Amino acid sequence: MHPPQMRAQARALRARGHNIHAVARTLSLPYATVWHWCVDRPEPVKRGTELRCFRCRSDVENPTDPAAYAYLLGLYLGDGHLAVSPKVPVLRIACTATYPDLIDACEAAMLAVLAARVQRITKQGCVSVESSGVHWPCLLPQHGPGKKHERPIVLADWQRPIIEQHPGDFLRGLFHSDGCRIANRVTTRGRHYIYPRYMFVNESADIMRLCQWSLDLLGVAWRMNRRNSLSVARRGAVATLDRHVGPKS
Structure with missing residues (x-):
């Protein structure tokens, strides 16, 4: 299982504009894994109450x-x-x-x-x-x-x-x-x-x-x-x- 830090790093690269192929290549990860992290299950957006807590x-x-x-x-x-x-x-x-x-x-x-x-x-x-x-x-x-x-x-x-x-x-x-x-x-x-x-x-x-x-x-x-x-x-x-x-x- 990949550590949470790698998932967070993949999402961070994706947020900076890198495409799925580039992120997968940079982190030596399968394309399907990066796609799942960044597209299928993106990082949840913090809602208003969470930002205010x-x-x-x-x-x-x-x-x-x-x-x-x-x-x-x-x-x-x-x-x-x-x-x-x-x-x-x-x-x-x-x-x-x-x-x-x-x-x-x-x-x-x-x-x-x-x-x-x-x-x-x-x-x-x-x-x-x-x-x-x-x-x-x-x-x-x-x-x-x-x-x-x-x-x-x-x-x-x-x-x-x-x-x-x-x-x-x-x-x-x-x-x-x-x-x-x-x-x-x-x-x-x-x-x-x-x-x-x-x-x-x-x-x-x-x-x-x-x-x-x-x-x-x-x-x-x-x-x-x-x-x-x-x-x-x-x-x-x-x-x-x-x-x-x-x-x-």
């Missing part, structure tokens, strides 16, 4: 839009699902139908990161924003069988620097999926107070730790008010999240 390109180290990637990763960890089938993987993120801006932001992030086309499927109480793409598993290595809280969720080595540089965008994705900004009402000594508070609820201890880590990166004070629930209530901390996250809309 920075994990599959040797000349690109980071996503073109790392902020969009951090946001999309947060959305995926919250309300996303990557269906990997024998055909083409499909990324689905469920967005509450009452937040049209969130749906637009989710679609924009998919298009910025990888997708060539995004579709919206209306379901009971939500809109599923979906994109098919062979390379979604490359960019979302946290996918796997079963529910997220029943399997380990750990960032890959190449993902951590992206989140470290864009913790606010990552948190925006987390809070836009499994979080909220609410008006907290408190009565003290007969006086009523209303102040904003952010809440994040997730059953996965690993995802909760990623949220805590990202808040720490921004210097945002937080506390766990339940096993699966995180609260950000201090005035300065809320103000910081308002700059990076903001309420859903």
Whole structure:
């Protein structure tokens, strides 16, 4: 069997304009073999998503839009699902139908990161924003069988620097999926107070730790008010999240 390097060399010569006879003569190969490599089974043309998948390109180290990637990763960890089938993987993120801006932001992030086309499927109480793409598993290595809280969720080595540089965008994705900004009402000594508070609820201890880590990166004070629930209530901390996250809309 001929090594892959020889096949690649034959295709390279053919691409530079040499005919099949010349390539076969240069490489001392049978005409039929060169014809099969260069004509019958030419090198597959890289499609759009492959060219945009920075994990599959040797000349690109980071996503073109790392902020969009951090946001999309947060959305995926919250309300996303990557269906990997024998055909083409499909990324689905469920967005509450009452937040049209969130749906637009989710679609924009998919298009910025990888997708060539995004579709919206209306379901009971939500809109599923979906994109098919062979390379979604490359960019979302946290996918796997079963529910997220029943399997380990750990960032890959190449993902951590992206989140470290864009913790606010990552948190925006987390809070836009499994979080909220609410008006907290408190009565003290007969006086009523209303102040904003952010809440994040997730059953996965690993995802909760990623949220805590990202808040720490921004210097945002937080506390766990339940096993699966995180609260950000201090005035300065809320103000910081308002700059990076903001309420859903």
